[in-house]
Amino acid sequence: MWSIISSIFPYAIAFTIPLLITALGGLFSERSGVVNIGLEGLMVVGSFTGALVIAMLEKSLPGYAIWIGLLAAMVAGGLFALLHAFACINLNANQIISGTAINMIAGSLTVYLARNITGSGNIHIVNGLSRKDIPLLVDIPIIGKLFFAQTYASTWFVLLIVLASWFLLYRMVFGLRLRACGEHPHAADAAGINVSVVRYIAVIISGAYAALGGAVIIVTYSGEFNGSVAGLGFLALASLIFGQWKPLGILGSTLFFGFASTVANVSQVIPGLASIPGIILKTFPYIATLIALVFFSKSSQAPKALGEPYDKGKR
């Protein structure tokens, strides 16, 4: 059993990281009061931009191309999220519909652009990030093998962002204001906070993070943009709810989803797991989520003003 877990863990973490950063992006947006179901589309934008930039630069700037690509993806995701911010904040549009539109535009637009720029709807990169053991730390008994073996640099980069985001949200003035806008925007406004500006920033951050998640997929396990991220954006949204809109909560819930999905994917080649029907392993995380939501629904920690456009005149 132990050997099974330790052989799966590095790959489960690789699968979890894009989910984690995307769910964290969703957290920023939703804690400020804007529902963002466009995460899937924003991830697609990120994976497209990342793959395109890396494919163009990897010959001339080997080594740097990947990081420039990740950065470019974040910028592109932030810009794309502006559409959502504009529709939800300035136009008071229905946030679900705007998010759905983002998902639909992203999937088609990126493939269209890819075909026009590169001649193919799939963009292939030659080199992604390589996996490395962290020296010394990997020798720690038990956890060394789980957390420090075969890791990608992007994993640590994302974990750093998670830590910084927690600090920003709970230890800095901006974080307090952001959360206030999601709980009671009128009170926040009365206290002199510009709700629109805060929400704009939050939605842009969510776009940048989700796009980073999409680009991380390209540089770690997929290596090719193909116009979709296979529903990971929606899985991130589920993790956000499952994790009750808290950074540590989503860290746990994304790890749960990541580990469960990986087990389901590889169960066939592991003799100890092969006897369990694949359908049970594949549906397990979703059934667990449903059950958890039933239990949590009474004490849901969703931001109070989530999904409501801010209307100054309404008291």
Add this chain to the structure above:
Amino acid sequence: MFKKRIALFLVLFFVLGTLAGCGGDKAPSEQKNDLKVGMVTDAGTIDDKSFNQGTWEGVVKAAEDFNLDTRYLKPSGTTEADYLREIGNLYDAGYKFVVCPGFKFETAIYEAQNRYEDGKYVIIDGSPVDPDGNAVVKENTVAVYFAEEQSGFLAGLATALQLKEGELGYIGGMEIPPVQKYNWGFQQGVQYANENYGTNLTMKAENVIYQGSFDNVAAGQQLAAQMFDKDVRAIFVAAGSVGIGSINEAKARMGNGEEAWIIGVDVDQYAEGIYEGDKSAVLTSAMKYIDTATYDLIKAELEGNFPGGETLVFDAANNGVGIPRENPNLDDEVEAIVADVYTKLQSGELVVSNERGDLLR
């Protein structure tokens, strides 16, 4: 007033735009052929560097040679209704010669050949099947099969001769006949090499699997990683985009100096596996020449001898399957032996079974 002007301007703009568009289309197509060729893609994209792309390349080549109108449509799902809708859309737009690559089109093509009697249909890897499961190829349809088992056999033989000893693995997509035949052929090829050329390669039951889809890239990477971790030296991946993940994993390992080979499928996937300079993690590929088959059928239609109602099989005898002409990762003597065995397949001296028998899965 102002609004009216804007409206008028917009109307003019669109009308002019449409006219300009028409002009642009018509200019280079003076002796355009009447035949319009359409294609409906199976699961995955048109640029999958595999099944869909191979078919489309055949269509495009025919279009260039004979000056045809072409169009492909991507269904929103993979059910019979999704496929039929796109076939109908093509028909309504005048694309009456439609190529559908994929076993999963079987029932949709059966409907289409009855519903649109003046349409012409090519189904690859399957036959039109009625609701009771009987194959019915009508006069306006051609069913095309490939001898995947021969292609897999040659790839298995080449892999065994090149690696000489060790573990091998197989990752298939869905458990459907073409994918299964690749697997069974591959195992027979490895056995043939073990028996006749003194190699010693083994395949464990746990390393012969079907992932269950053609588009789960993450699972492709994770499955390949698990197999390579268990000292599998080469994996034959016949699984569409799932294979993209597996190739990506092999590239990462080769780049780190580990040994991790992939045997590609359908088309020559050498370029997909390049990780440094022109070194590739793809040892060789089990190919079927979908593009040639598609091209030949379009050509036959233009010449007026479309083999309607027939079921065609492309195999070694008519050069419909094989491994790539150039394999930088194979030694010359390996290629020589494979070429020798290929002639035996062509003459029928050597027969590869397309049944499971006592093979794995």
